[in-house]
Amino acid sequence: MNKLEELRIYAKNNFIPILQEQTEQILIKTLIDVNPKNILEIGTAIGYSGTIIIQNSNAHLTTIELDEDRFNFAKDTFKTFNVTSNITQILGDANEIIVKLQEKFDFIFLDGPKGQYLKQLPVLYNLLTDNGVLFADNIYYHGWVNNNEYPKHKHRTAILRLRKFIEESKKLFKQCNFLDDGDGIMIAKK
Numbered sequence: 001m002n003k004l005e006e007l008r009i010y011a012k013n014n015f016i017p018i019l020q021e022q023t024e025q026i027l028i029k030t031l032i033d034v035n036p037k038n039i040l041e042i043g044t045a046i047g048y049s050g051t052i053i054i055q056n057s058n059a060h061l062t063t064i065e066l067d068e069d070r071f072n073f074a075k076d077t078f079k080t081f082n083v084t085s086n087i088t089q090i091l092g093d094a095n096e097i098i099v100k101l102q103e104k105f106d107f108i109f110l111d112g113p114k115g116q117y118l119k120q121l122p123v124l125y126n127l128l129t130d131n132g133v134l135f136a137d138n139i140y141y142h143g144w145v146n147n148n149e150y151p152k153h154k155h156r157t158a159i160l161r162l163r164k165f166i167e168e169s170k171k172l173f174k175q176c177n178f179l180d181d182g183d184g185i186m187i188a189k190k
């Protein structure tokens with residue numbers, strides 16, 4: 001087993017959500033197609049997707065994580081995979097950090113809290129270069145977002161916000177592709 005597979009198993013055993021294998025393949029394919037130079041990730045977790053991003057692009061990655069233990073774990077992950085020099089890690093609440101970012105990004109991997117996607121959308125849109133790509137994971141949230149029912153359970157707010165996030169994205173972006181793979185993926189082009 002290679003080290004990335006070990007990391008995936010560690011995440012599973014410790015209930016740390018990382019991108020699904022199908023999503024990983026689509027992310028890699030999209031990175032190869034788009035060939036971005038400056039990437040922003042919301043939700044570092046333990047550095048699994050960040051490592052995948054650097055290994056499959058020629059880009060610099062800025063990645064934001066709220067949880068300090070995960071931030072530190074990711075630091076070790078990036079050292080292990082020898083990708084540290086291509087990554088800027090930021091510890092803190094993405095909502096507070098993204099409004100202060102000065103640079104533009106040609107690719108954003110949105111994978112933080114699903115209930116915040118809608119709020120973050122206009123800020124992320126402004127951070128994207130023309131033709132920049134927003135790759136958002138988990139947009140169907142266990143299939144609850146696209147089943148047309150009014151959600152009655154505790155995830156109601158997140159689901160309603162994700163539906164609105166999809167509607168707003170369709171209005172904002174010149175091109176929006178939705179994939180059923182994994183937990184639902186949106187690939188949108190500015």
Ligand SMILES: C[S@@+](CC[C@H](N)C(=O)[O-])C[C@H]1O[C@@H](n2cnc3c(N)ncnc32)[C@H](O)[C@@H]1O
Nearest residue numbers: 018019043045048049065066067093094111112
């Ligand atoms: C789905 S996980 C990210 C998985 C990672 N992208 C991967 O595939 O390897 C979402 C992460 O977002 C973090 N998070 C939650 N709220 C956040 C916030 N407000 N700002 C930044 N990160 C946050 C969580 O601690 C969690 O580690």
